[in-house]
Amino acid sequence: MNVEQALNRLKQKGYKYTGKRETMVEIFSREDRYLTAKEVMEEMQGQFPGLSVDTIYRNLSLFEDLGIVEGTEWEGERRYRFHCGGDHHHHHLICKQCGRTKPLNLCPMNALLGKPADFTITDHKFEIYGYCQDCEINPDEQAVK
Structure with missing residues (x-):
């Protein structure tokens, strides 16, 4: 977009x-x-x-x-x-410091759950939080925050 x-x-x-x-x-x-x-x-x-x-x-x-x-x-x-644009299914890596995102172009849901019996999944969201390369901080400092 x-x-x-x-x-x-x-x-x-x-x-x-x-x-x-x-x-x-x-x-x-x-x-x-x-x-x-x-x-x-x-x-x-x-x-x-x-x-x-x-x-x-x-x-x-x-x-x-x-x-x-x-x-x-x-x-x-x-x-x-x-919005990332397009209709392709993807998830995000999100930096907890600056809020920047990176697309995760695979769906962890498939590996975790596959297609469950007797249930139709209509939507889901999977986000991974951490620190981008620019914001990466010492793990000891993270514990202090």
């Missing part, structure tokens, strides 16, 4: 193209990591001083419904990242 594809998706689904929505899409395009609503709000307040947190949450919810962003629960907070 890129900015143009995201904005076209909004337009195709009948939603207004606004400066706030465009700015949000650009933020997610620029950041290759999960962001909180608060981080998005802080990025936008200089350009939109009267911006409300409700507007941010409404648009994040809309973007998630339209497949523009992907959401996850992490450390008790909902976080969002630009």
Whole structure:
């Protein structure tokens, strides 16, 4: 997904193209990591001083419904990242320090479970948390945090 594809998706689904929505899409395009609503709000307040947190949450919810962003629960907070694009099934490695992600292009579910008898799996999520090469820290320091 890129900015143009995201904005076209909004337009195709009948939603207004606004400066706030465009700015949000650009933020997610620029950041290759999960962001909180608060981080998005802080990025936008200089350009939109009267911006409300409700507007941010409404648009994040809309973007998630339209497949523009992907959401996850992490450390008790909902976080969002630009959708990877395409319909291929994959999971993510997520850095706990900076929030950057890397795709994991295999499905651990297949190795763990296979196809269970008498149950149809319709969806699942598998995320692995750790530290990217840039943020990797001494294991002794991790225990202190």
